[in-house]
Amino acid sequence: MRPHICVIQFPGVNCEYETARALETAGLDASIVRWNAPAGSLSDYDGFILPGGFSYQDRVRAGAVAAGEDVMGVLIEQAALGKPIVGICNGAQVLVESGLVPGIGAQSIDLALAPNKGMGRDGYYANWVFVRVASEPRRSAITYGFKKGDVLPIPIAHGEGRFTSSEAGLFDTLEKSGQVILKYCTSDGGVAAGFPDDPNGSERSAAAISNPQGNVVAMMPHPERSTWLRQVPDGLDSVWSRKRTESRGSWDDLESGGPGAGIFESIKTHIEERV
Amino acid sequence: MTIQVLVKLAAIDPWSFTVLDTLKRKFGCDEVTHVERVKCWELEFRPEAAERAAGITAGLLRDTVLLANPNRDRWVIRGFPGEGVPAGFWERSGDAAEAYIVKVTDKEDLAGQSLARILTSRLGISDIEVVSFSTIWVIEMKGEGRRSRDLAGEIAVARAWRKGFLANPHCQDAEVYPADEYFAAEVNRA
Numbered sequence: 001m002r003p004h005i006c007v008i009q010f011p012g013v014n015c016e017y018e019t020a021r022a023l024e025t026a027g028l029d030a031s032i033v034r035w036n037a038p039a040g041s042l043s044d045y046d047g048f049i050l051p052g053g054f055s056y057q058d059r060v061r062a063g064a065v066a067a068g069e070d071v072m073g074v075l076i077e078q079a080a081l082g083k084p085i086v087g088i089c090n091g092a093q094v095l096v097e098s099g100l101v102p103g104i105g106a107q108s109i110d111l112a113l114a115p116n117k118g119m120g121r122d123g124y125y126a127n128w129v130f131v132r133v134a135s136e137p138r139r140s141a142i143t144y145g146f147k148k149g150d151v152l153p154i155p156i157a158h159g160e161g162r163f164t165s166s167e168a169g170l171f172d173t174l175e176k177s178g179q180v181i182l183k184y185c186t187s188d189g190g191v192a193a194g195f196p197d198d199p200n201g202s203e204r205s206a207a208a209i210s211n212p213q214g215n216v217v218a219m220m221p222h223p224e225r226s227t228w229l230r231q232v233p234d235g236l237d238s239v240w241s242r243k244r245t246e247s248r249g250s251w252d253d254l255e256s257g258g259p260g261a262g263i264f265e266s267i268k269t270h271i272e273e274r275v
Numbered sequence: 276m277t278i279q280v281l282v283k284l285a286a287i288d289p290w291s292f293t294v295l296d297t298l299k300r301k302f303g304c305d306e307v308t309h310v311e312r313v314k315c316w317e318l319e320f321r322p323e324a325a326e327r328a329a330g331i332t333a334g335l336l337r338d339t340v341l342l343a344n345p346n347r348d349r350w351v352i353r354g355f356p357g358e359g360v361p362a363g364f365w366e367r368s369g370d371a372a373e374a375y376i377v378k379v380t381d382k383e384d385l386a387g388q389s390l391a392r393i394l395t396s397r398l399g400i401s402d403i404e405v406v407s408f409s410t411i412w413v414i415e416m417k418g419e420g421r422r423s424r425d426l427a428g429e430i431a432v433a434r435a436w437r438k439g440f441l442a443n444p445h446c447q448d449a450e451v452y453p454a455d456e457y458f459a460a461e462v463n464r465a
Contacts (some may be wrong), residue, residue: 059293061443068301068437076436097443099436107436114446115385122385166382166445 003271004029006045008075010066011035013053013090015224022227023049025257026264028271035066039074046271047084047141048075050091052157052222062113062160063093072098076107083275084141084267085216089158092208092218096163101218102170102179103211110170111209113220114162116200126157128236129199131207131221132185135178140214142223143181144269145262151189152259153238154221156207161200161220163209171203181217182208187237215270223260230254276325278332278354279462281364281411282314282343294412294441298430302437306426309368309415315378316342316390317407317462324402329355331402339398341390353462360458367454371415374454375427379442380409412441413454427451 005028009016020030030049033042042048056065066072072094079085079100087095092113099107116125133150137143146152165171174180184192184205192198192205200220208219225231232244240259247253257265291310298304320328332352335342343350351364367374386408394400414430416423431449433439442449 056293057289059290060297060441061447064433064440064443065293065297068297068440070301072436097433105435109433109435109439109443110445112443112445112447114383114443115381117383117385122389162446164446 002027002029003046003268003275004031004044005047005049005267006042007032007049007051008071009034009051010053010055010069010094012055012057013051015052015088015222019049019051019088019224022224022260022264023267025227026261026268028264028268035069035071037071039070042071042074043078045083046275047267048078048086050085050087050094051224052089052091055090055094058160061097063090063097066094067097072100076100079103079211079216081275082213082215084270086142086267087218088224089161089220089222092220093160095216095218100216101209101211102174103213103216104173110167111163111165113160114164115160116158116162118195118198118201120195124157124159125199126155127196127199128153128155128233129221130154130185130187130189130197130238131182132189133181134183135181139178140181140210140217141270142208142217142219142263142266144266146266149189151185151187151238153226153232153236153240154223154260155225156199156221158200158220161202163202163206165203171206174209175204177212179210179212179214180204180206180208181210182206182219182221215274223263226258226260227264228254228261229256229258232258276320276322276328276354277462278318278320278328278352280316280318280332280336280342280350280352281360282316282348282350283312283364285347285349288312298440302430302440304426304430306416306418306423307414308371308417311365311413313365313411313413315409315411317409318403319405319407320402321404327402331400341393356461356463358461365413365454365458368415370417372417372419373423374413374415375423376452376454376457377412377414377427377431377441378409378450378452379412380407380448382446382448384408424451
């Protein structure tokens with residue numbers, strides 16, 4: 001039986017359908033479920049995705065209003081059972097604002113996803129970037145299919161994606177415990193020294209951070225926009241781009257897995273091995 | 276010398292309704308009766324430019340939409356001796372016993388820095404040293420006394436799930452004041 005993932009649809013999200021398609025392509029079943037579904041109807045799912053978009057129009061602060069919803073209370077309980085809960089972009093903001101990530105205290109809010117900085121202006125930024133897998137493969141629900149050090153081209157699109165904290169030493173702790181799962185990097189996997197390799201000024205160039213158990217992950221990049229090879233643009237300094245260029249004329253090749261497919265395949269493996 | 280421009284929507288503000296609804300339904304703050312959002316620009320003029328401050332600010336509001344949009348917003352300018360908030364911009368609702376403001380400012384005020392850059396590099400205005408931007412949330416409550424003050428403080432800073440809301444302390448600062456006092460106070464106190 002295929003694991004069944006619940007894609008939570010808050011008002012204002014806009015990536016739920018492509019996220020569900022990416023999950024199905026990876027061999028999972030996916031249902032898009034409204035945020036106000038009865039709490040009891042959610043516990044049968046094997047995992048949860050909070051997709052990208054603009055929940056509640058980013059009012060007050062991105063993710064802050066959605067984080068207060070009853071469904072997040074359900075996710076806090078489900079996270080404790082070890083089920084994977086992955087927030088993508090706005091979903092990551094919701095997980096951070098609810099305290100599920102980094103999840104060190106009892107839902108204490110230890111992080112922020114602050115406005116982007118470093119690009120010479122404030123505001124929204126959308127582009128393809130490179131991320132490096134910074135943790136061991138089995139450390140988190142999204143990295144089973146990768147090796148530490150793997151480099152993926154992947155799109156980002158956000159105005160508030162800078163992982164930061166006012167708690168001194170928090171990022172040392174997160175790095176030591178392997179909770180910094182993905183890091184922005186150069187195309188060859190080198191350290192992102194600044195914009196545009198590090199597109200938002202994130203502490204330690206963090207692109208994805210997990211809870212201590214690794215089953216809850218807040219990631220700013222959009223794997224559902226790089227799930228199929230046809231989504232990868234020509235011209236990136238990446239084997240994926242070259243592969244895409246060579247695939248012209250072959251629909252089957254273009255429909256094959258892109259760099260983000262492994263994220264969803266990892267969620268499937270995580271469920272099969274751990275939940 | 277600091278000039279403060281307080282801006283709010285001329286029409287009903289849906290953000291304020293979202294905050295009110297969230298506070299009442301999700302945070303159990305039944306005492307909260309009304310919420311308003313006010314954008315707050317603070318323009319710090321060089322001392323030698325004090326006499327030009329009023330004219331420059333009026334010009335920015337008249338000729339640009341950098342601080343406010345006349346089709347959408349209304350505003351007051353504060354910062355001159357004796358100037359509080361004119362009647363009609365904010366008045367406590369009849370059913371509110373107390374009102375507090377929560378002033379939220381990003382620790383790295385990129386909006387303020389961005390406007391400062393525009394003023395200098397694009398408009399050639401060199402009389403303004405610093406621009407800062409904050410969001411002021413006016414929280415009206417039917418409770419009184421210490422409980423209201425404590426509640427305003429609790430609402431101000433998000434510390435844990437459903438404990439605090441308006442500012443994330445890892446990227447924002449929050450200041451809490453009684454609304455009457457804040458709006459009556461002179462911006463440039465000696």
